[in-house]
Amino acid sequence: SQQGEEDPQALSIQEGENATMNCSYKTSINNLQWYRQNSGRGLVHLILIRSNEREKHSGRLRVTLDTSKKSSSLLITASRAADTASYFCATDLLVPHPGAGSYQLTFGKGTKLSVIP
Amino acid sequence: ETGVTQTPRHLVMGMTNKKSLKCEQHLGHNAMYWYKQSAKKPLELMFVYNFKEQTENNSVPSRFSPECPNSSHLFLHLHTLQPEDSALYLCASSQVTRGYGEAFFGQGTRLTVV
Numbered sequence: 001s002q003q004g005e006e007d008p009q010a011l012s013i014q015e016g017e018n019a020t021m022n023c024s025y026k027t028s029i030n031n032l033q034w035y036r037q038n039s040g041r042g043l044v045h046l047i048l049i050r051s052n053e054r055e056k057h058s059g060r061l062r063v064t065l066d067t068s069k070k071s072s073s074l075l076i077t078a079s080r081a082a083d084t085a086s087y088f089c090a091t092d093l094l095v096p097h098p099g100a101g102s103y104q105l106t107f108g109k110g111t112k113l114s115v116i117p
Numbered sequence: 118e119t120g121v122t123q124t125p126r127h128l129v130m131g132m133t134n135k136k137s138l139k140c141e142q143h144l145g146h147n148a149m150y151w152y153k154q155s156a157k158k159p160l161e162l163m164f165v166y167n168f169k170e171q172t173e174n175n176s177v178p179s180r181f182s183p184e185c186p187n188s189s190h191l192f193l194h195l196h197t198l199q200p201e202d203s204a205l206y207l208c209a210s211s212q213v214t215r216g217y218g219e220a221f222f223g224q225g226t227r228l229t230v231v
Contacts, residue, residue, distance in 0.1 A: 042119065042123075042207055048218075105211070107160035108159055109159045
C-alpha cells in the first residue's frame with residue numbers, strides 16, 4: 001500500500017525562487033528519504049533524515065521531519081533550471097517475514113518541479 | 118553512475134516473447150529490488166531480495182519471474198506479457214542493517230510490450 005504522499009503533484013517556479021515540497025506518510029518509520037528523478041531515468045538519492053532528527057541540510061536542500069504529524073518537507077533554495085525533475089519521498093517499512101523482517105522502501109507519486117529560466 | 122547497471126536500456130517485445138532484464142551492482146550491498154514505474158502511478162515495489170533470498174513478492178503476476186544467483190546480480194525474466202506491463206523497470210540496491218539505507222538505482226529499462 002502507498003505510504004508516502006507528496007504534494008503538490010506539480011510545481012512551477014521561476015529560477016532563483018525557493019521550492020517547497022511536502023510529504024505525508026501513514027505509519028511509523030525508521031527514516032525518510034528524498035529522491036530526485038530526471039525524466040525517464042533512475043532515481044538519485046538526495047538526503048536521508050532519521051526518525052529522531054527534525055531538520056537536515058545538504059547544500060541548497062533543507063529537509064524537515066515532524067513525526068507527530070507524520071510529515072516531511074523538502075525545500076530547495078535559489079532554484080536553478082537544472083533542478084527541474086520529479087522529487088519523491090520514500091519511507092521504510094519493516095515487513096514481517098518468517099525468520100527475519102525485511103524492509104521495504106515505499107515511494108509516493110512524486111512532485112514534478114519545473115524551474116523556468 | 119550510481120554503481121547499479123541495468124541492461125538493456127530499452128526493450129520492445131511481443132506478447133509471446135520471452136526476455137530477461139539484468140541488473141548488476143558492485144557496491145557490496147546485501148539487498149536488491151525490482152520496481153515498476155508506470156505513468157501517473159507511484160513507484161511499485163515488485164520484488165525484494167535480502168542476502169539472495171527473496172523476501173517480498175508484492176502480488177506480482179507470475180509472468181514476471183525474478184532470479185538472484187548471487188548478491189551482485191538480479192534478473193527479471195519476462196514471458197507472455199501484456200501491453201499494460203509496458204513501463205520503466207528500475208533495479209535498486211541498498212545495505213540493509215537496521216532499517217533502510219540509501220538506495221542506489223540503475224537507469225532503468227524502458228519496456229514496451231506490443
